[in-house]
Amino acid sequence: MSDIVIDRQAAIDDQHLPSQAQLTQWVGDVLAGHPDDPRRELTIRFVDADESQTLNRDYRGKDKPTNVLSFPFENPPGMALPLLGDLVICHAVVAREAEEQHKTLAHHYAHMVIHGTLHLLGYDHMDDDEAEAMEQCERxxxxxxxxxDPYAT
Incomplete structure (x- = not known):
């Protein structure tokens, strides 16, 4: 999907972050399942634990860093912009989770980007049915x- 525009931002210096090509593939795979949705632009920002914790506290009321935060863009009334929203990914949390879960870092990043992009499209996991639908898309x-399968026990 060559029409995808990803503003890749790194607020940390780490050679283990996903490449622009990887991000485009993962986001493109999600968006391929939503061909009628015209939104094809997003920002993916890689941050440290402090920035993640601040955002998680301020926007979700949880005072700890988290793996991925999703901020869907809301079009102003009467304007149709192609903006999907922003993903904020904490490298320290993703790297720690990958190690704890015995996954490669790249595989866990793919999961986090796919998970976050689904949130931007309106998927959620607040109840069991929503969670199962979202997790099945991820699988x-x-x-x-x-x-x-990241949810296999």
Whole structure:
């Protein structure tokens, strides 16, 4: 999907962050399942634990860093912009989770980007039915990339 525009921002210096090509592939895989949605632009910002914690506290009321935060863009009335929103990903949390869960860092990043992009599209996991629908989308998308089910026990 060449029409995807990702503003990749790194507020940290780490050579282990996903490349622009990886981000475009993962986001493109999600958006391919939503061909009628014209929104194709987003920002993905990689941050440290302090910035993640501040944002998580200020926007979600949880005073700790988290793996990914999703901020969907809301079009002003009467304007149709192609903006999907922003993902903020904390490298320290993703790296720690990957190690704890015995996953490669790239596979866990793929999961976090796919998960966050689904949130930007309106998916949620606040109740069991929503969670199952969202997790099933993630499983299918990750399997197509050769990545194991992240929810398998």
């Amino acid at each position: 299918v998308l990750l399997a197509a990339l050769g990545i194991a």
